[in-house]
Amino acid sequence: MSKNNKKKVGAYPFFSVVFSTALALFIVGILGLTYIQTQKLTQRIKSDLEMQVFLKREVNKSKIAQFQRKLSQQSYILAPANDNIRFISKEEAAKTFLNDTGEDFSEFLGENPLHDAFTIKLKSGFQNSDSLEMIKQELEKFAEVSEVTYVKNLADQIQENFAKLSVILVTIAILLFFVVTILINNTIKLALFSQRFLIRSMQLVGATSGFIQKPFILRSIWHGFLGGIIACLGISGVLYYAVHHIDALSLLYAPKEVGILFGTMIITGITVSFFSTKKSVKKYLGMSLNDLY
Numbered sequence: 001m002s003k004n005n006k007k008k009v010g011a012y013p014f015f016s017v018v019f020s021t022a023l024a025l026f027i028v029g030i031l032g033l034t035y036i037q038t039q040k041l042t043q044r045i046k047s048d049l050e051m052q053v054f055l056k057r058e059v060n061k062s063k064i065a066q067f068q069r070k071l072s073q074q075s076y077i078l079a080p081a082n083d084n085i086r087f088i089s090k091e092e093a094a095k096t097f098l099n100d101t102g103e104d105f106s107e108f109l110g111e112n113p114l115h116d117a118f119t120i121k122l123k124s125g126f127q128n129s130d131s132l133e134m135i136k137q138e139l140e141k142f143a144e145v146s147e148v149t150y151v152k153n154l155a156d157q158i159q160e161n162f163a164k165l166s167v168i169l170v171t172i173a174i175l176l177f178f179v180v181t182i183l184i185n186n187t188i189k190l191a192l193f194s195q196r197f198l199i200r201s202m203q204l205v206g207a208t209s210g211f212i213q214k215p216f217i218l219r220s221i222w223h224g225f226l227g228g229i230i231a232c233l234g235i236s237g238v239l240y241y242a243v244h245h246i247d248a249l250s251l252l253y254a255p256k257e258v259g260i261l262f263g264t265m266i267i268t269g270i271t272v273s274f275f276s277t278k279k280s281v282k283k284y285l286g287m288s289l290n291d292l293y
Contacts, residue, residue: 020187021227021273022234024180025265029235031176032261035169040252042162046127051135051150054115059144064116067144071118076126076135084121090114115146180268185276188220192280199281213281217274224273228266235262 053071055064064087071077071085078084093114126135129152136148202212235258243253 016190017184017187017223017273018227018230021184021224021269022230024183025228025231025269026234028173028176028180028268029231029261029265030238031169031173032264033235033239033258035166035173036254036257036261037252038162038165038169039257040254042158043124044252045158046124048121049127049151050119050121051132051139051148053118053120053139053145054147054149055117055144056146057115059116063144067142068118070142071120076122076131078121078123086119088117088119090116093117177268181272181276184269184272185279188273188276189280192216192277209282213278216277216281220273220277221270224270225266227273228262228269231265231269232262235265 055067059067068085068087122132122135126132132150132152136150139145139148199212239253239258
């Protein structure tokens, strides 16, 4: 047998293994990316949830300034407070109404019936219906406040819909994980089939199980890592294209969460490849000579 035809221990054709691993992890990664984007969208919508605090007509400018300071000290205001407390004068509100409807109610009413108001944004922990109602009642106790309004049940509906979607995505992810595991396992098993006689030859000359498994295990770790990296590069390409061609997605970019997803994909590739290879090599080590044919 020439030198070029000798089989190196653990040197089975790896392209199909790496490709299958990368493809499987890419599909799972797309699902994970969808979950991350959905979560960021939900947080974005909830962070835009506003509460309107209408002031009494007799409240003058100095009292308005004092009340704004009181608002900024409340624990439920989304930080930084000054950026999330917006004052809208009744004149500004009337101008907005005129621009939106084209109707000037002051012409037939003789006065501006609107109130000065503050629009406030709340922290995420206070965006459920119970907290919103509690904050409403608390704000209406201030002497300067005439009325507090907000879109009821919006936060709860958002959270409920996200919870339903999360259950669906997690269920699909679990099913895909089993499919990925089976796919990678079968691919590695087929790749190792060509080395079954080499494994038995080493066993017959006295090599220990650990010695025989070592080169296969090391290569499986490398192949799993490489498959994970390729899958991550594929996800990065999809994400780059989406962010640069769909304006709204740039607002949902979450580098920390995507980094965790990439790390999970690589670890999954390594882990599944490691255990699949270990299981397959042990199988061939335990086979009789007749079963190898």
